[in-house]
Amino acid sequence: MLRFAPSPTGDMHIGNLRVALFNYIVSKQKKEDLIVRIEDTDKERNIEGKDKEILAILDLFGIEYSQVLYQSENFRFHAAMALQLLHEKKAFSCFCSPDWLEKKREESKANKKAYRYDDACANLPAELVIDNMNPFTIRIKKPESTIMIHDHIKGDVTFEPNDVDSFIIMRQDKTPTYNFACAVDDMLSDISLVIRGEDHMTNTPKQDLIRTSLNYEKKIEYAHLPIILNDDGKKMSKRDDASSVKWLLEEGFLPSAISNYLVLMGNKPPKEIFTLSEAIEWFSLETISKSPARFDMTMLRHINNEHLKLLENKELSRYVGFADEEIGKLAKVYLEEASTTKELRAKIEAIFGEKATSEEFQKEINTMRAVIKAAPYFDAYDDFKNHIMKESGLKGKLFFKPLRLILTGAEHGPDVAEVYKYLKNYIGEIVK
Numbered sequence: 001m002l003r004f005a006p007s008p009t010g011d012m013h014i015g016n017l018r019v020a021l022f023n024y025i026v027s028k029q030k031k032e033d034l035i036v037r038i039e040d041t042d043k044e045r046n047i048e049g050k051d052k053e054i055l056a057i058l059d060l061f062g063i064e065y066s067q068v069l070y071q072s073e074n075f076r077f078h079a080a081m082a083l084q085l086l087h088e089k090k091a092f093s094c095f096c097s098p099d100w101l102e103k104k105r106e107e108s109k110a111n112k113k114a115y116r117y118d119d120a121c122a123n124l125p126a127e128l129v130i131d132n133m134n135p136f137t138i139r140i141k142k143p144e145s146t147i148m149i150h151d152h153i154k155g156d157v158t159f160e161p162n163d164v165d166s167f168i169i170m171r172q173d174k175t176p177t178y179n180f181a182c183a184v185d186d187m188l189s190d191i192s193l194v195i196r197g198e199d200h201m202t203n204t205p206k207q208d209l210i211r212t213s214l215n216y217e218k219k220i221e222y223a224h225l226p227i228i229l230n231d232d233g234k235k236m237s238k239r240d241d242a243s244s245v246k247w248l249l250e251e252g253f254l255p256s257a258i259s260n261y262l263v264l265m266g267n268k269p270p271k272e273i274f275t276l277s278e279a280i281e282w283f284s285l286e287t288i289s290k291s292p293a294r295f296d297m298t299m300l301r302h303i304n305n306e307h308l309k310l311l312e313n314k315e316l317s318r319y320v321g322f323a324d325e326e327i328g329k330l331a332k333v334y335l336e337e338a339s340t341t342k343e344l345r346a347k348i349e350a351i352f353g354e355k356a357t358s359e360e361f362q363k364e365i366n367t368m369r370a371v372i373k374a375a376p377y378f379d380a381y382d383d384f385k386n387h388i389m390k391e392s393g394l395k396g397k398l399f400f401k402p403l404r405l406i407l408t409g410a411e412h413g414p415d416v417a418e419v420y421k422y423l424k425n426y427i428g429e430i431v432k
C-alpha cells in the first residue's frame with residue numbers, strides 16, 4: 001500500500017503534486033493500492049475546504065486512489081499506542097514547561113550548539129510521576145544505536161541517537177505530534193513504501209524509531225524527492241506563482257502537460273513528451289536525480305504546447321470557448337505563437353471580439369469592411385482575396401494590413417490564408 005499524505009493547510013504546491021504523481025505511478029507499477037491520508041491534526045493551520053480542493057486536483061490529474069482517510073479519526077489509536085509505550089518504559093512523561101524548554105533552546109543557540117533535550121524527565125521515579133499534577137507531554141526515548149534508512153533516491157542514510165533525540169510524541173493537550181501520528185498511521189495502513197519530499201528526511205529515523213518501539217517488524221521503504229528550486233536557485237515557495245497548481249491551471253496549462261513536466265524534471269525519461277500511462281511503463285525512482293530540480297517555465301511552456309497539439313480539435317476548441325472542429329484547427333495554427341489555453345483564448349477572442357481602431361489604416365478598414373460585408377461566400381482564400389482586392393481597390397500593404405486586422409484583430413500572426421481556411425464560415429460574425 002502507498003499513500004499520499006497532504007496537509008489541508010494551503011494551496012497544493014507543485015512539490016506536493018509531484019509526490020502524488022510519483023506515488024500514483026509506483027502504486028500502479030507495484031499493483032498496490034494508493035490511499036490519500038489527509039493530515040489534519042494541526043487544527044490551527046487547517047483551512048476549511050482545502051481537503052476537497054486537494055481531492056479535486058487529484059481527480060483532475062487522473063491520480064486514482066482507493067480510499068481517503070482523515071488522520072484525526074485515528075486519535076484514539078495514537079493515544080492507545082502512546083500509553084503502550086509509556087507502560088513499556090519506551091516513552092516517558094515530560095513535565096518540563098514550554099518556557100523552560102525555550103530557555104534551554106536559547107542557551108544552546110547562544111553556545112552555537114544544536115539543541116537536544118537533556119532527558120531531564122527520562123528517569124523520574126514512578127511515584128513522582130503519578131503525584132505530579134502538572135501538565136505533561138509524552139516523549140519517546142531516543143534510540144540506543146544508529147538508525148539506518150535505505151532511501152531509493154538518496155541511498156543509505158544514517159542517523160545517530162542524538163540526532164533523533166528523545167522527542168515529543170504527545171502534546172500537553174494529548175494530541176499526537178506529526179511524527180507520531182504519521183508513523184502510527186503508516187503502520188496501521190500497512191504502507192510498504194513512502195514517497196515524499198526531502199524536507200521530511202530528518203523525520204524518517206524518528207518515525208522508524210516509533211514503529212520499532214511499538215514492536216512493528218516490517219521495515220517501510222522510503223524515497224525522498226529533492227526539493228524544487230525557482231529561477232533564483234531558492235526553494236520554490238508560495239511567493240513563486242508557478243509553485244501553485246491552481247495558478248498553473250488558471251494560466252492554461254493542461255494537467256497532462258504539468259504531469260509530464262513534473263515527471264521529466266530531474267529525471268531521464270526515454271522521451272520528452274509522454275502521458276502518465278506511458279510513464280508507468282518505464283518510470284523508476286532509482287533514476288531520479290539526487291540534487292534539487294530547477295523549475296523551468298520555458299520547458300513547461302514547450303511541453304504544454306506539445307500536449308495542446310495532441311488534443312482532439314473539438315476538445316481544444318472547448319478550451320477556447322467553442323465546440324467546433326474548425327475552431328480547434330484554427331487554435332492549432334495559433335500554437336505557433338501561443339503555448340497555453342489562456343493565450344489561445346486571447347487570440348481567438350481577438351478574432352471574434354470588438355476590433356480596436358487603427359490610426360494608420362482606419363480609412364482602408366472602413367472601406368474593406370463594407371466590401372467584405374457585401375461579399376458572397378468564398379471557399380478558397382485566393383478567390384476571397386481577389387474579390388476584396390478588386391472591389392476595394394486596395395493593394396499591397398494597404399490591403400494586407402487592414403485585412404489581417406479585420407480578420408484576426410492583431411497586427412501580426414499566422415498566415416492569413418491559413419487562418420481563413422478555418423474562419424471562412426464565420427466571416428459574417430467576425431466582420432460585424
Ligand code: GLU
Pocket residue numbers: 004005006007039182195196197200
Ligand atoms: N503532511 C505532510 C506534508 O504535507 C506529508 C507527510 C508525509 O508524507 O509523510 O508535507
